[in-house]
Amino acid sequence: MAVYTEVTDEALRAFLADYDLGGLIAFRGIAEGVENSNYALRTERGDFILTLYEKRVDPAELPYFLGLMEHLAGRGLPCPTPVHGRDGAALRALCGRPAAICTFLEGVWPRRVRPEHLAPLGAALARLHAAGEGFAVVRPNALGPAGWAPLLDGCRERGNEVAPGLIAELDERLAAILAAWPAPGALPMGQIHADLFPDNVFFLADSDGRPRLSGLIDFYFACTDLLAYDVAVCLNAWCFEPDGSFNVTKARALVGAYAAIRPLSDAERAALPVLCRGAAIRFLLTRLYDWTHTPPGALVTRKDPLEYLRKLRFFAHATGAEAIGA
């Protein structure tokens, strides 16, 4: 479910009157994304996505997200571009929520990741990092290393209900990750996506049937952090098979295509295993927090935290960068 706010047609027409988009042709809720309400919007000027930002997004951070998307799209990255109203503003209000219209991107996200998806993904991630240069706003990563211990504390009361001994294991693993984490300034930083899961990446098929990346969406976890951490997020999100095994062919394709556009330094390659452990514990902790704080009857899909415990354990045993395809 990704429509939390129903927009009346009168409110929508009044909202659209502030844009130069022509008449309304179609408007359908989209069943994707979990944080915000998303609508597919068609006007006389074309197709767009209307997003109403719900309570999990801090309105104060929206100018960063929208500004970054506009900056990246302006440099040729295939990501949504905020559409400005007649008064120049892209961030507006609708039904009491912050709201924005962005361009529509063609493509289909891969429900089943194939090795051929990984090189286009790696290349696009490197282009995203390059395109982010010159966007001067800094947004610290709220779900970065400094946020993990408080998240774990929030799971302490009920976390062991998910798996016996889980909290003790996470205490130990988190301490090891934080001890090995790169020192500030040791690795290149920049604007990162930080949540580049398959459902945030669209592909079209080339004439020969090979996937061509057509869009990167959902920049609402984007932040300013280690560029190589974004690679580690993708290794977590794209390179494990449904049976839990790590597909090193996918990992090599991802890292190889990334490095062909933005070379990884020796220090970045050496840090990738701990960055992967960090990314694994980040998704484990947010899922565990949601799992232990969401009433079982709530109208949201709870994602399995233990999927990321298995990934964390895998990366904990992968001491060299080669073992993870780097």
Place this chain on the structure above:
Amino acid sequence: MAVYTEVTDEALRAFLADYDLGGLIAFRGIAEGVENSNYALRTERGDFILTLYEKRVDPAELPYFLGLMEHLAGRGLPCPTPVHGRDGAALRALCGRPAAICTFLEGVWPRRVRPEHLAPLGAALARLHAAGEGFAVVRPNALGPAGWAPLLDGCRERGNEVAPGLIAELDERLAAILAAWPAPGALPMGQIHADLFPDNVFFLADSDGRPRLSGLIDFYFACTDLLAYDVAVCLNAWCFEPDGSFNVTKARALVGAYAAIRPLSDAERAALPVLCRGAAIRFLLTRLYDWTHTPPGALVTRKDPLEYLRKLRFFAHATGAEAIGA
């Protein structure tokens, strides 16, 4: 939530290969409808809706629904038209479910019904009834009068948890409705939509801002029943204000525009009050059944049965057709 079945991109491409629709351009889940999985599909040939029929739809009934839509669309009604595969079949299989592609209809369903919506609605309903002539397949109304007593029996155990004394009141009201129900053959029958709620009707704005009806969707409750019963469903679904009051201006606009195209006989007008009570108890009973049989934590939105108890009581006091706008 209206995506119950995730379609992998490989399965989708293989499915589309059986159609003459060109390459896949976009594919997004739609957050509308509750019975089936619906996707907005864009190919080189245009926009379509892909529906996977989930377990609440009997596969044996799909040829009726698809055949009726094709029949109505062929007679100019703005409803989805099933798209045939290369082998001529419109009803196919995808991910282990019956599936069909239909044409996409422009328009926006009215989140807030205004009086101006009712005349276009009434006219379209009359055209639907006229266009249905010549479609010879008979589908009895499974949720018609013969189905109401069994539905009420299914609610007997827990129905009074929703409102004290509810079951006794419904026993009494149902008996009165069935006693007053038109005898077989007394009123004209035909193909009816039977579920023409606002979210199944799309409108565009004319150049002068007035709503122009652009589409009727979701024919999966369609059946062969009293034509005037469809008017009664719309009086229930479109003519009450959020505060529970009955808007007779809307009712008159609906019935007047309907009768201008398909005149209502004196017998049909006289029967409208009991048909309205029947439609009210039909939606009350299915909602009550879902309410008392759905675990509170299930991933579905339960609709309030008591909304239709209030409507049922209103129509029980409206003894003459004039009181309800007819």
